[in-house]
Amino acid sequence: MTEVGGCGRCCCTFLVTLGLTALFLWLSLKTSNPSCSIQSFYIPALKKSLDSSNTSINYLLQLKNENKDKGVYYDALDLSFYYGKNRDNFIKNVSLPGFYQGHGNKAKRYESMANSGNFVKKANEDIPSPGKAVFRVDLVTAVRFKIVFFKTKRHHIAVHADVEVDDSGQMVKKKGVKFTSGASKLCSCYPAPAMAFWFLFFYLIFFV
Numbered sequence: 001m002t003e004v005g006g007c008g009r010c011c012c013t014f015l016v017t018l019g020l021t022a023l024f025l026w027l028s029l030k031t032s033n034p035s036c037s038i039q040s041f042y043i044p045a046l047k048k049s050l051d052s053s054n055t056s057i058n059y060l061l062q063l064k065n066e067n068k069d070k071g072v073y074y075d076a077l078d079l080s081f082y083y084g085k086n087r088d089n090f091i092k093n094v095s096l097p098g099f100y101q102g103h104g105n106k107a108k109r110y111e112s113m114a115n116s117g118n119f120v121k122k123a124n125e126d127i128p129s130p131g132k133a134v135f136r137v138d139l140v141t142a143v144r145f146k147i148v149f150f151k152t153k154r155h156h157i158a159v160h161a162d163v164e165v166d167d168s169g170q171m172v173k174k175k176g177v178k179f180t181s182g183a184s185k186l187c188s189c190y191p192a193p194a195m196a197f198w199f200l201f202f203y204l205i206f207f208v
Helices: 002-029 120-126 191-207
Strands: 035-042 057-064 071-074 077-083 089-096 106-113 133-147 155-165
Touching: 035 133, 035 155, 057 077, 057 089, 089 106, 120 133
Parallel strands: none
Antiparallel strands: 035 057, 057 106, 071 133, 077 089, 077 133, 133 155
């Protein structure tokens, strides 16, 4: 009986150790998508007091890597601009070069985009009535996470932001507008093996 009990304790200790190791590895591999936002958005042609013919869109894009111990490799950042919350009134596409971002860092890209200005008349009509004009910005890219000495596979990101602009030509929300997506957030690079192990672990403890 002593040998059987000792063997059982060894098996339990082994399983607990293996479970804790699997949990540690899962936490090490767990990743979070970068946080993307528009920090400023300015269209001189919409500023009533300026009466400008400059229809360029000036914007500040911010990308924040919220992973504390993982770097992020960005592919090219493809931005699409539309007037209104839907994609009916297209303005322009812009592509920004990819780059590497260290863990816990912020990256800001200030850009000025020239365009035809076909939206200006409609925007000036909308601003006095609802009090604001709305622009949609779509962002599509792919990221790879650097974990110690290796890179993960590419994770595709497709998000959008609705930016409201007033009669000063400036973005209404001063603290920035975050990009959002209807898709579920990235939780972990390799969640399935860890979940399978824990299922097996509890099955052996309670049912065997």
